[in-house]
Amino acid sequence: MDRNARIYVAGHRGLVGSAIVRKLTAEGYGNLLLRTSGELDLRDQAAVAAFFAAEQPDYVFLAAAKVGGIVANNTYPAEFIYDNLMIEANVIHSSYRTGVSKLLFLGSTCIYPKMASQPIREEYLLTGPLEPTNEAYAIAKIAGISLCRSYNRQYGTRFIAAMPTNLYGPNDNFDLEKSHVLPALIRKFHEAKIAGAPTVTVWGTGAPLREFIHVDDVADAALYLMRHHEGNDIVNIGSGEEISIRDLALLVKIVVGFEGELVFDASKPDGTPRKLSDVSRLHSLGWRHRIGLEDGVRETYEWFVGQGFPAETM
Ligand SMILES: NC(=O)C1=CN([C@@H]2O[C@H](COP(=O)(O)OP(=O)(O)OC[C@H]3O[C@@H](n4cnc5c(N)ncnc54)[C@H](OP(=O)(O)O)[C@@H]3O)[C@@H](O)[C@H]2O)C=CC1
Numbered sequence: 001m002d003r004n005a006r007i008y009v010a011g012h013r014g015l016v017g018s019a020i021v022r023k024l025t026a027e028g029y030g031n032l033l034l035r036t037s038g039e040l041d042l043r044d045q046a047a048v049a050a051f052f053a054a055e056q057p058d059y060v061f062l063a064a065a066k067v068g069g070i071v072a073n074n075t076y077p078a079e080f081i082y083d084n085l086m087i088e089a090n091v092i093h094s095s096y097r098t099g100v101s102k103l104l105f106l107g108s109t110c111i112y113p114k115m116a117s118q119p120i121r122e123e124y125l126l127t128g129p130l131e132p133t134n135e136a137y138a139i140a141k142i143a144g145i146s147l148c149r150s151y152n153r154q155y156g157t158r159f160i161a162a163m164p165t166n167l168y169g170p171n172d173n174f175d176l177e178k179s180h181v182l183p184a185l186i187r188k189f190h191e192a193k194i195a196g197a198p199t200v201t202v203w204g205t206g207a208p209l210r211e212f213i214h215v216d217d218v219a220d221a222a223l224y225l226m227r228h229h230e231g232n233d234i235v236n237i238g239s240g241e242e243i244s245i246r247d248l249a250l251l252v253k254i255v256v257g258f259e260g261e262l263v264f265d266a267s268k269p270d271g272t273p274r275k276l277s278d279v280s281r282l283h284s285l286g287w288r289h290r291i292g293l294e295d296g297v298r299e300t301y302e303w304f305v306g307q308g309f310p311a312e313t314m
């Protein structure tokens with residue numbers, strides 16, 4: 001990617017988008033095209049077409065999406081499928097129409113079958129039923145993969161797709177109802193410590209296993225794939241390491257310094273029992289993650305505390 005290339009980072013204020021902007025800026029890319037959802041609603045086909053015609057990006061990092069944790073996905077399936085289908089269809093189609101040189105689409109490891117054998121290889125896609133709590137979002141993301149592959153086949157575009165596992169880091173969503181598990185636990189343990197509360201409630205049984213990767217690693221992988229990966233093969237972006245939700249909660253408890261007890265709320269869904277991605281394709285392309293989970297959680301907690309309170313602003 002030429003340092004003067006016109007690079008559009010869709011979703012630049014989000015967890016992944018902001019990390020990609022940090023990395024591009026640090027590496028001297030000064031021609032970034034950035035629009036908030038208020039400035040450019042990517043569900044609006046005409047507005048997206050006008051933006052692409054006017055700005056003519058050379059590269060597109062598609063990190064804009066309707067994103068949320070297990071309860072958000074389970075509660076708002078129509079929003080998750082509609083927003084994500086519209087965003088990806090509009091951005092990918094306009095990228096084709098205006099001759100974007102290369103686009104990276106971000107899906108998620110939740111696209112794989114609920115009971116896929118572990119670790120999950122990219123070829124397990126569409127080999128079994130999906131996890132019901134996030135099926136709408138997963139189908140939208142699978143459609144995004146097909147958009148990339150179909151445009152590549154019919155129009156000769158260079159639209160690549162990567163599937164990150166659960167990610168976390170600075171600038172995450174810390175809303176207690178809509179966020180993912182790691183930011184929710186960081187906030188819950190911190191608020192309980194400040195308040196001197198006796199317990200922290202963890203959703204589900206604590207038994208499910210999840211894989212986590214720091215968002216700065218994901219941004220690094222995104223640039224690496226934009227530079228080095230071609231073709232229709234999707235690529236998992238993960239650490240290849242998993243941890244139970246119970247052990248994750250105990251890790252956050254120690255990092256935050258909370259002295260109380262854990263309470264498990266089994267009325268909340270566990271979701272898929274395991275979701276460990278096979279990262280051998282990513283490794284064979286020459287990239288590995290660098291940030292370990294404990295270091296990453298400590299760094300994220302320090303960032304979180306630095307943001308200040310009151311909590312309702314998070
Ligand atoms: N977080 C995770 O654990 C995982 C995320 N992913 C994927 O990574 C990508 C980024 O996720 P993440 O950074 O966590 O998400 P965030 O929710 O942090 O950011 C999403 C961004 O998308 C933008 N956006 C949402 N709707 C619209 C819209 N209608 N028009 C324009 N922009 C919109 C928002 O812009 P604004 O701020 O301006 O409103 C926001 O900045 C997504 O594709 C997601 O599927 C994959 C696996 C795990």
Ligand SMILES: C[C@H]1O[C@H](OP(=O)(O)OP(=O)(O)OC[C@H]2O[C@@H](n3cnc4c(=O)[nH]c(N)nc43)[C@H](O)[C@@H]2O)[C@@H](O)[C@@H](O)C1=O
Nearest residue numbers: 068069070108110134179180181184202203204269270271
């Ligand atoms: C990235 C991925 O993220 C989602 O899938 P998920 O990994 O199941 O999501 P999650 O992080 O919300 O939960 C992981 C586990 O953690 C448990 N859990 C405990 N306590 C809290 C808690 O306080 N909040 C949350 N959210 N979960 C909690 C929770 O019960 C579950 O067992 C989908 O968006 C999917 O589409 C997707 O792409």
